[in-house]
Each structure stands twice: as C-alpha cells, then as structure tokens.
Amino acid sequence: MQPGFNDLLDATIAHLEALRSSGARQVLVSSQVLAELSASTGRKAPTPTPSVPAPAAVRPASASPIAPTAPRPPSAPAALPASVTARWNTATQAPAPRTPPAPASVPAPIITRPPKLDPIALAAALENLRQRTVACVKCPNLVSSRKNVVFGVGDPQARLMFVGEAPGADEDAQGEPFVGLAGELLTKIITAMGLSRSQVYIANILKCRPDTPGQPYGNRKPTPEEMTTCLPWLQEQIGLIQPQVMVALGVTAVEGLLGKTDGITRLRGKWQNYQGIPLMPTYHPAYLLRTQLTTDKRKVWEDMMSVMERLQMPISEKQRGYFVAK
Ligand code: SF4
Incomplete structure (x- = not known):
C-alpha cells in the first residue's frame, strides 16, 4: 500500500x-x-x-x-x-x-448508506425532521391554504414503506396520510398482506395539500416545481427509515421518486430501484376506487404479493387466490 x-x-x-x-x-x-x-x-x-x-x-x-x-x-x-x-x-x-x-x-x-440509527436516535431524528417539515414555508400558496403539514405515519423501523402523491382534504384536515376513502382501501390492502398500518410507514411526495383556488373541494396533481421543492423532506425521511422495500402508489409517486414519466400502466408490476431500495410501482388506491375493476385490483394484489415475496413474507393459498375469477 x-x-x-x-x-x-x-x-x-x-x-x-x-x-x-x-x-x-x-x-x-x-x-x-x-x-x-x-x-x-x-x-x-x-x-x-x-x-x-x-x-x-x-x-x-x-x-x-x-x-x-x-x-x-x-x-x-x-x-x-x-x-x-x-x-x-x-x-x-x-x-x-x-x-x-x-x-x-x-x-x-x-x-x-450509513447504518440505520438505533431506535432512540431514529425516533429523535425523525421528530427533528418532522418539526422542520411542519415549519416549512417554501410553497407560499400551499402554506396559505393548508390546515396541516402531513409528515407521514407508521413504524420508523418499518421494512415496508408506501409513498403516495399528496394529501387530500381528509388528510389535510387530520394531518395524516391516507385517511380518506383511498386510505381505507390502502389499509385493507395492508391488512390483506398480513400487516397493519402501524407496522409499515406511509408518506407522500408532497407534504402539503395542493391548493385548488376558487374550488371549495377537489384535488389536483402537484406541479413539478412543488414536487422538486418538497422532495428533500421525503428523501431525508427515507434515508432515516431505510425500508427494505418501497411501494410507489400511482404515477405521481413514481415521477417524484424515479423521475420516470413512462406511465403507471407500463411501470406497475416491474421492480424499480430507488437509491438502492427495491421499489414496486402500483396503482393508487384512488384509481381502484374510480375504476372498481376486479382486474385492476388483481394487478395491485399481484404487485403486493411480489412485495411480500421480496420481504420473504409467507403467502397463503387464500391470499394467492384473491381477485382471481372463479
Ligand atoms: S409542500 Fe413541502 S416544500 Fe412546500 S411548503 Fe409544504 S412542506 Fe414545504
């Protein structure tokens, strides 16, 4: 040497x-x-x-x-x-x-990557990040319309992390991601996998609800500028949690995390890589609620079974049979 x-x-x-x-x-x-x-x-x-x-x-x-x-x-x-x-x-x-x-x-x-922090240090680091995030005023239009900054929820030690698009009205009101109808469906999906919400981590690309000026209700997709501005918060969050597997829910999550605009239909079901973490893109629960198509539900479920296999979780015959036409 x-x-x-x-x-x-x-x-x-x-x-x-x-x-x-x-x-x-x-x-x-x-x-x-x-x-x-x-x-x-x-x-x-x-x-x-x-x-x-x-x-x-x-x-x-x-x-x-x-x-x-x-x-x-x-x-x-x-x-x-x-x-x-x-x-x-x-x-x-x-x-x-x-x-x-x-x-x-x-x-x-x-x-x-640095080694994952021990539970106490991780909780402290996440709380520090949460406090900095909820004080964020980088997007003045969203700051003036938001009720809450929706940081994220779940187990800091989670092996599995779901990333969605942005808070809707319910999430904005409660300060927690995925608590509306789409959230209920996500909870059902997580439960069907044999997990609970408290065992995974859930966050969004955008921490504040996209404003809809002149409209008392409804949602809009975050702009590229909003996503770029907010992404460092999520990146730091992921860096602390270091999940073994991530699921990107919907096209906006895929765009934000991977920068890919190929469309969720093309990407879903195909493993991607987010900075060394295996990432599975799949349909957003809100999309399943809109289409109500069993074929789409089955596709999402197949994606979740891939996730379970990646995490070496057991999959029962009953689970393998969900949404299969009899
Ligand atoms: S959306 Fe993100 S970057 Fe913009 S104000 Fe909210 S927390 Fe800050």
Whole structure:
C-alpha cells in the first residue's frame, strides 16, 4: 500500500463524517471512484492537500468510511483531492447534472448508506425532521391554504414503506396520510398482506395539500416545481427509515421518486430501484376506487404479493387466490 493512500483514506473519512454532521444521510459512490480508491493501494495515490491532517494511525483495511453512528460535533468538511470530490454527491445537495448513460459493461453506481440509527436516535431524528417539515414555508400558496403539514405515519423501523402523491382534504384536515376513502382501501390492502398500518410507514411526495383556488373541494396533481421543492423532506425521511422495500402508489409517486414519466400502466408490476431500495410501482388506491375493476385490483394484489415475496413474507393459498375469477 502506498503511503499516500492512508492520507487519502483519512481525508475521505473526515469528509464523510463532516457530511454526516451536516445532515447528509446518503452518499452516492460511483464504481469508478471505488475502483480508483482500491487501485490506490497499488499505485501512486493523489497528493493530499495541506489542510488534510496526517493520519494518527494506519486504519484497518476493513474500516468503513461511514461506520460512525454516534452524533458528532459539526465541523467544516475536510478538503479532498479535487479528483475525488468532483465525483462525490449527497442526497442533500442540489441535483448534479445528469451524466451520460454508462456503457452496458459498466456496473451501476454503488450506493453506500450509513447504518440505520438505533431506535432512540431514529425516533429523535425523525421528530427533528418532522418539526422542520411542519415549519416549512417554501410553497407560499400551499402554506396559505393548508390546515396541516402531513409528515407521514407508521413504524420508523418499518421494512415496508408506501409513498403516495399528496394529501387530500381528509388528510389535510387530520394531518395524516391516507385517511380518506383511498386510505381505507390502502389499509385493507395492508391488512390483506398480513400487516397493519402501524407496522409499515406511509408518506407522500408532497407534504402539503395542493391548493385548488376558487374550488371549495377537489384535488389536483402537484406541479413539478412543488414536487422538486418538497422532495428533500421525503428523501431525508427515507434515508432515516431505510425500508427494505418501497411501494410507489400511482404515477405521481413514481415521477417524484424515479423521475420516470413512462406511465403507471407500463411501470406497475416491474421492480424499480430507488437509491438502492427495491421499489414496486402500483396503482393508487384512488384509481381502484374510480375504476372498481376486479382486474385492476388483481394487478395491485399481484404487485403486493411480489412485495411480500421480496420481504420473504409467507403467502397463503387464500391470499394467492384473491381477485382471481372463479
Ligand atoms: S409542500 Fe413541502 S416544500 Fe412546500 S411548503 Fe409544504 S412542506 Fe414545504
């Protein structure tokens, strides 16, 4: 191992810890960066800048650069060689320009995450996030019309997280997602899976109800600007909860999470990837209420059985037979 590699590793660790202290929950690492870091053991490493402190000791090879879990005092991010920092990106930073699609032979970027917080720290972090979210005034029109900010509900330790579109009138009034008719149907779906609402986590792309000026009732789809503005709250929420599987309910949830506008009919039933988390798109319960089609209900149920299989949940013969024509 070259001597400079230890400096680079220490600088990387310091930078990640500083990002973590400043609230970053996720760091995207391209395979190219990892390859370069690995290769540094066998070739000349980039020269550290003078601001990078010399390592106190050689780190074990197995040390993870994002292993620390205890809160750390805020500190300024340590400088890294430009060739490395240019390719680091975090979920809390402004979106970086899209890079051209990689050739088929290049593996997808590897996404590393900090370990999930212990239950007490997680509850505290979620409460801190909730307080910041309910105080949000980034969308003046929604702030003036909302009754509540609908943060999310459920088990912070949930393995399964549902993401919907935006609060409706009932959700706005009660401050909880999916409590209207569509919410009742979602609850039935969750129950049919053998779970309860309190065992999963439910949130929306938008935390405030989209306003409908001049209309006393009715809903509208969030605008792209509203979704972009609000998404960091959900991203931070997901980063804390770290569910094993996510379900995107409806086209708006898919657009918000994946940036895909292919349409829910094309995407439903096909596993997607949200920052390393398997994500199943399916129809929104409100759509099922509108169509009342058994075929659509069966499709959603098949999607939920895929989710159950992914979570290694048992599926009974009775469950497999739901909505199948006799
Ligand atoms: S919709 Fe989201 S970003 Fe806009 S005011 Fe509400 S919480 Fe803030």
